[in-house]
Amino acid sequence: MPSVDEAAAAAGTSIGSVLQDGVETVSLGQEIAFVKYVRMILPIDGFVFLVRADLVTPQALAMAAGSDEFALKAPLTFTQQGSLHYSTDTRQDETQTYTSNQVVFTSEAEVAALNLSTPSIVYLGSIHDVRFAFSARKPFYRQADTWHYVGSTRWSDLASQIIDDPAKLDLTNRVVSNSLPIWLFLQAYAPPVDIMRNPGVVLYPSYLVPRNLVPPYGVVHIEPSGTNAIAAATTFASNSSLYQLCIDQIEVTLYGYRNDDAIDFIAWVQQFAEFNPYTLGIMNIPVARDEKRGQVELQAIGMKKTIAFEVNYYQFRVNDIARQLIKKAIVAYVDQPV
Secondary structure, three states: OOOHHHHHHHHOOHHHHHHHHHHHHHHOOOEEEEEEEEEEEOOOOOOEEEEEHHHOOHHHHHHHHOOOHHHHHOOOEEEEEEEEEEEEEEEEOOOOEEEEEEEEEEEOOOOHHHHOOOOOEEEEEEEOOEEEOOOEEOOOOHHHOOEEEEEEEOOHHHHHHEEOOHHHOOOOOOOOOOOHHHHHHHHHOOOOOOOOOOOOOOEEEOOOOOOOOOOOEEEEEEOHHHOEEOOOOOEEOOOOOEEEEEEEEEEEEEEOOOHHHHHHHHHHHHHHHHHOOOOOEEOOOOOEEEEOOEEOOOOEEOOEEEEEEEEEEEEEEOOOHHHHHHHHOOOOOOOOOO
């Protein structure tokens, strides 16, 4: 038997019919095209790219969909009828002049593809060469029988993260210049002598934490203003590689970990620095600090700790010119008498 919601959806409502007629009249039968994209993460430093779904392998698509069978089988493209309202503001700051677009899409039916449970697959729509995605579904009134999807775009500076050409996707060359790749490597680090216990803390870059992630996990935040050089000049190696000794001010936030885990994590980082002195050096005395992360509905606080690190490391750019010349050299054969 159908549920109450399914029966109501099938039957419709009188007010819903009126509103749907209004949507059709205002929109003049407008249809919006959507394209499926997969979130691909650069394994070196956690940077996120949105890759058109038909450019990734079936294995990568299945991994992104996870247990969401609908997301896996959802079409590459689809069109949805509805009414699209958008406004455009032009703004200017120190480094950009850009347009900010606010988008509201009113649909006569729920768009299941816009409500995928997995955050690794998203649909991008477009109108007049402006791409958009939705970050919210506004308060829904069942009797109205209409759905409102809201988004805000400002993607001129993020255009490089949306990949429609496979030639533009490079998953081997890191993006960040700071020490973030070192921190993301810590979980898998295998020391020559295992003195301390590996707490197995999974670290994510700040601002790139997966949606609704359940603890335990950790977040690495490197304040841009906290990255500074401490060497007088860049060092040039014999193969034209460049090395610059720098420091980073880092805050690691741990969710769902207890005191022993936090102390073990600090010891694990210190052990890594001792065995890898040319990769990472610790310049302060890090300690775990308890933070307050509360929710009034529960009258409880979460297990949140922060640890401040000040580290030194080398920013580097490897230019193996000799190897490049060998790859590009033209081979000439000279006959020699036997």
